[in-house]
Amino acid sequence: MTVALTFHGGAGTVTGSKYLVETADSRVLVDCGLFQGLTALRRRNWAPLAPALAELDAVVITHAHLDHCGYLPVLVRAGWHGPVYATPGTAELVPIVLEDSAHLMTEDAAHANKYGWSKHHPALPLYDAADAKKAIGLLRKLDFETETEIAAGVTLDFGRAGHILGSSWAHLRSNARDVVFSGDLGRPGHSLLRPPSPRPPCDALVMESTYGARLHHDEGAMDRFGEVIRRTARRGGSVLIPAFAVDRTEVVLAALAKLRSSHAIPDLPVYVDSPMALAALKVYRDALRSKWPEIRPEAAGHDPLTPRSLTELRTVEESMRVNAPRMPSIIISASGMATGGRVLHHLEHMLPDHRHTVLIVGYAAAGTRARQLASGARQIKIHGRYVTVRADVVQLDAFSAHADADELVAWATAGPQPGSTYLVHGEPDAAEVVAERLRNEYDWQAVVPHEHERVLI
Numbered sequence: 001m002t003v004a005l006t007f008h009g010g011a012g013t014v015t016g017s018k019y020l021v022e023t024a025d026s027r028v029l030v031d032c033g034l035f036q037g038l039t040a041l042r043r044r045n046w047a048p049l050a051p052a053l054a055e056l057d058a059v060v061i062t063h064a065h066l067d068h069c070g071y072l073p074v075l076v077r078a079g080w081h082g083p084v085y086a087t088p089g090t091a092e093l094v095p096i097v098l099e100d101s102a103h104l105m106t107e108d109a110a111h112a113n114k115y116g117w118s119k120h121h122p123a124l125p126l127y128d129a130a131d132a133k134k135a136i137g138l139l140r141k142l143d144f145e146t147e148t149e150i151a152a153g154v155t156l157d158f159g160r161a162g163h164i165l166g167s168s169w170a171h172l173r174s175n176a177r178d179v180v181f182s183g184d185l186g187r188p189g190h191s192l193l194r195p196p197s198p199r200p201p202c203d204a205l206v207m208e209s210t211y212g213a214r215l216h217h218d219e220g221a222m223d224r225f226g227e228v229i230r231r232t233a234r235r236g237g238s239v240l241i242p243a244f245a246v247d248r249t250e251v252v253l254a255a256l257a258k259l260r261s262s263h264a265i266p267d268l269p270v271y272v273d274s275p276m277a278l279a280a281l282k283v284y285r286d287a288l289r290s291k292w293p294e295i296r297p298e299a300a301g302h303d304p305l306t307p308r309s310l311t312e313l314r315t316v317e318e319s320m321r322v323n324a325p326r327m328p329s330i331i332i333s334a335s336g337m338a339t340g341g342r343v344l345h346h347l348e349h350m351l352p353d354h355r356h357t358v359l360i361v362g363y364a365a366a367g368t369r370a371r372q373l374a375s376g377a378r379q380i381k382i383h384g385r386y387v388t389v390r391a392d393v394v395q396l397d398a399f400s401a402h403a404d405a406d407e408l409v410a411w412a413t414a415g416p417q418p419g420s421t422y423l424v425h426g427e428p429d430a431a432e433v434v435a436e437r438l439r440n441e442y443d444w445q446a447v448v449p450h451e452h453e454r455v456l457i
Contacts, residue, residue, distance in 0.1 A: 003177040005204065006454040008050060009033060010424045013041055014210055014365045015067040017425055019181060020052055023174045026151035029053065030060045030170055030181045030206075032084075034070035034101075036339060038367030045071065045126055049078045057151035059138075061086040062183030063167035064093035064246055067425075070101050072138075073131035082138030085150055087158050089166020089294065092283050093246055095136045100245070100276035102132040104340050115384065144168065144293070160197040160294055162186030163401050164247035165287055171200055177457050178202040180418075184210065184425065185403040185411055189218065191254050192284070192299050196403075198414055204457045205418040209426030210363055211404045212434035214397070221398030225255060226264040228357055228394050233266055233328040237355030237391075242343045242370055244336035245277035247401050248362050250284045250305055252332055255399070257307040271322050273313040273342050274334035281305065281312075323349040336362045338369035344382050351380070356391040361399040366427065409437055419457070421446045 003023055009016030009031075016035035021028045035041040053075065061069045061084060072084065072094075086094060105125035112123035142148055147157040153175065158168035163186035170181045180202040188195040199205070232239050243249045249272060259265045272278060284305065291300040313319050319342050322331055333343035347369070350356040364370035372380050374395045379386045403411065412421065421444055423431040431448040438446035449455070 003174055003179070003457040004454055005179065005206070005457055006052070007422075007424065007449045007451060008053065009035065009451075011449045011451045011453065012428050012431070013037070014363070014425055014427060015041060016044065016071070017068050018053070018071065019206055019424070021154070021172055021174070021179060022052070023153055026057045026154045026174070027052065027055060028058050028060060028151050028154055028172065029056050030172070031062055031068045031183070032059050032071045032075065033065075033067040036067055036337065036368070037365035041367065045074070049074070054078060054080065056080060059084045060150070060156060060170050060172070061090055061094065062161065062170055062181060063164055064090045064097050065164065065184070065244070066097060066101055068183070069094050069097060072135040073098060073102065073127035076134045076138070077127055077131045083140045083150075084135070084138045085140050085142050085156060087144060087166045087168050088141045089283075089287065089292065090168070091139045091141045091166070093164075093166055093280060094139060096276055096279040096283070097246065098132040098135055099129065102127055102129045108340060111383065159199065160194060162190055162193045162196040162294070165193065165284055165294065169196070169199060171202070179204045179206065179457060182207040182411075184208050185408060186401055187216070187403055187407060190296075190401065191251055192288070192296060192304075194294055194296055196411055199411070201416040203419045205412060205421045206424055207408065207412055207421060207434075209408065209423045209431040209434045210402045211400065212408060212423065212426050212430035214404055214430070215406060216398055216400060216404045218398045221396060222255060222259065225396060226259050228359060229259070229265045229268070229330065232355070232357040232392070233268060235355045236328060237353065237357060238325045238329040238331060238350065239357045239359055240343070240346050240350050241330065241332045241359045241361055242336050242338045243277070243332050243334060244362055245274050245334040246280045248336055248399065249274070249277040249332055249334070250281060251399055251401065252361060253305045253307060253310070256330065257304055260307050267308055269327070269329040270307050270310045271313055271329060271331045272310070273319050273322065273331055273346070275314060277332070277334050278312050278314065319345070322346070336370065337364050338373070348382050348387055351387050351389050351391050354390040354392070358391055358393045360393065360395040363400055363402055405434065405437075408434055412438065413442055417442070417444055419445065420455070422455075423448050
């Protein structure tokens with residue numbers, strides 16, 4: 001009997017990951033992410049639910065980033081009622097992510113209605129806190145390397161992906177067919193997490209390609225990070241770091257703690273300004289203290305995430321006070337791609353001032369403000385108004401939690417050759433680069449699928 005695979009998201013784009021596995025008896029969706037970035041992509045979140053997604057037997061979440069779990073409340077709003085399988089770490093983080101997402105959507109809609117910058121009257125959130133709460137109630141924890149039947153004739157087991165805490169690759173087996181979904185793969189040199197574990201043999205491999213056309217340049221990255229901070233402080237400015245609330249904030253804090261302990265940077269105030277990031281930081285600290293198996297042994301048992309002069313900003317009033325810092329400071333605020341959240345208010349105040357620096361430390365999808373800034377934009381639109389960019393903008397991709405082109409290929413080819421490999425979760429050029437390498441260097445059948453394409457395994 002055949003197994004069918006349909007790409008409902010994450011095909012030809014970095015966001016909206018949704019991969020449907022169908023057998024004669026079951027339908028399982030691997031990842032359930034929001035589309036982000038370009039307006040045309042974000043509009044897909046509002047499209048009517050695909051009929052096949054209304055009749056799922058289970059959802060599998062590889063990790064807790066919005067582009068992999070943020071669509072779950074939409075399923076719930078449409079009447080779906082679970083279950084959702086995730087690793088213990090992912091099950092701890094998904095509630096934080098979904099609650100924050102619902103809050104921001106509701107807040108943005110209210111702001112748009114108050115100031116009239118939306119085309120929609122009234123502007124409405126895609127989902128609200130009640131939808132998020134229902135989705136969170138569907139989560140079921142599944143340990144790594146524990147094979148479990150999750151639907152009629154379909155088993156699942158997770159392996160470490162090393163991307164963020166709890167991140168996994170997912171191995172689905174049905175009708176003597178094996179499919180492995182990489183999720184987002186981390187890097188062997190992650191400062192806190194162990195590297196991705198090897199994948200099992202499979203008939204089909206569905207692999208991300210976010211950095212498929214790029215290599216990370218780690219040499220001297222900490223020196224460059226330190227120099228950006230020193231240079232900005234010398235001119236009386238502050239460093240604003242838009243950072244993903246889950247994992248990137250932790251990695252940046254660990255780097256700052258190392259730089260400060262070696263006296264490579266001055267003892268500046270460090271602010272973490274994101275309720276979501278602070279909630280995730282607590283989960284990471286618990287994992288480090290409890291020595292979770294995915295934590296690197298050298299990082300376990302202590303707290304490497306607290307540089308001197310760290311202040312955690314929890315209220316809106318505290319956040320507003322650092323919009324115009326009285327002295328050189330370091331502000332870490334979500335979201336990482338500057339698509340929403342408190343970082344937008346900091347950008348509004350800091351971008352017009354040449355003394356400040358905006359430091360981009362992660363992947364920035366097309367159509368996001370972070371991509372515009374990294375590409376040299378001299379003005380960007382925030383809350384319906386254009387803001388002039390006079391601040392220095394620096395990009396350091398060494399802090400990325402995504403495997404680069406060589407690391408992706410190395411992970412894939414360390415296991416037996418699959419029958420077919422599908423390159424997803426990447427912009428078209430990046431996905432095609434990895435596909436060509438696998439075809440030309442390893443004689444693999446490697447394909448970049450189209451949105452809604454259906455293939456048989």
